[in-house]
Amino acid sequence: MQKTIITVVGKDTVGIIAKICTYLAGNEINILDISQTIVDGYFNMMMITDTSASKKNMTDIRHEMHQIGAEIGVTIHVQHEDIFNKMHRI
């Protein structure tokens, strides 16, 4: 399993989750966990996903997600889980 963290931040609008999930499903990326809040009209979501079955590499996924983010006006980050594990777990 290769856990990848996807974070989405930006102004709330209709269909953010739908658009992102469609992309993930189309690229065989499994969603393991989602948490999402809206504060003062700002959308904030974190997903933990498994990218091990995907045919695309991290660089491609990252760039395509950035494009999707640009289309719907939100910022999307795609990062390997280890940077968070290293920093926040001993």
Place this chain on the structure above:
Amino acid sequence: MITNLEVNETNKMIEHENLDVRTITLGISLLDCADGDLNETKRRVREKILKTSKNLVSAGREIEEEYGIPIVNKRISVTPISLVGGASCKTPEDFTELAETLDECAKIAGVNFIGGYSALVAKGMTAADELLIRSIPGALAATERVCSSVNVGSTKTGINMDAVRLMGNIVRETAEKTKDSDSLGCAKLVVFCNAPDDNPFMAGAFHGVTEGDAVINVGVSGPGVVKHALEACRGADFETLCETIKKTAFKITRVGQLVAQEASKRLNVPFGIVDLSLAPTPAVGDSVADILKEIGVEHPGAPGTTAALALLNDQVKKGGVMASSYVGGLSGAFIPVSEDQGMIEAVEAGALTLEKLEAMTCVCSVGLDMIAIPGDTSAATISGIIADEMAIGAVNQKTTAVRLIPAIGKSVGDSVEFGGLLGHAPILPVNTFSCENFVSRSGRIPAPIHSFKN
């Protein structure tokens, strides 16, 4: 499972507080490239550097992409060139040719600096060491990316005052030769005491002779992250302050450790050390001076600054040491003037003097760094400043360094502009009383008594 808060904290550090990995430095041994013929030496040096560093920049980019952490610089350090060129270089011009080969390799490899145009002369100088030192002004003027360092003293050997005297002249000559670019050559020249073999930071990086064939050393950064964390404990007691710095240093260093291990794996080169330094840049919010202000001094240089810096340096090490299995290099807080917006402001406000900076170097990890001084400062005075700084290092068993920029044609009130990471600096006044009779004595200052530990 990682939580939303933790992810947001990390990403906020990267996006808003300038958290980055300052450098991945690939150390390459050139000891096996030495030959009696200069052209053959150059060929071997070129071949070895290009072969070893082939994937350095692309591996760095991959790691940046995958983890979403910026890696600002990819660099190379090599064996001190006085050792590599000793057999084939008979004149300073021969050594300059080797410097040009290094410069060319740096450009092909895509790294912004290559360090190791160096000589280790803490006790004495070989003929080759002296030739290399004499070639430094020409070599730094003829190249763009080569960095030079000379180790002139150590706790174990004392201070080589012949080398100190020579370096006063070399710093001045380097300034003269590069005066059209605000004496930029001097920004790439460091004089050390107790120089570490595994320092990944420029301009003082070289690949020590005790190292293996190739090694990956990583320098972390993140003064902005520490500053931001301290904003939350204004008015709190020292225990809270220290705990906050320690925890933040731990987090920053863990990122460095991760990047170092990944780079080592991808390049198939052993991991050496993580250097736990807080390295500022001229960017707003990336300043060690701002941390000192947050701790409680109005400007660096105010009374209390040395104590605040000592505390900061110690807590960074305490937090960082637990985060990495191998810690080395310079490790501590850097206090360059031109590379730190807060330090520049302190000088402009009249709060920070050369003498106070010297006191601060007793408790931090480097020395008098990136300080512009009047262009008419004599070589003897520069040697005197170097000797003072070397004495602090030798007696306190720590690394100290001097990177002074005599700004030719400029005086107090003017400033120099280097651009990029090197920043700009107002010219600091220097004590004008003479030390000529002191530095003109030949020989060396003996090792301090507490170095005899056998």
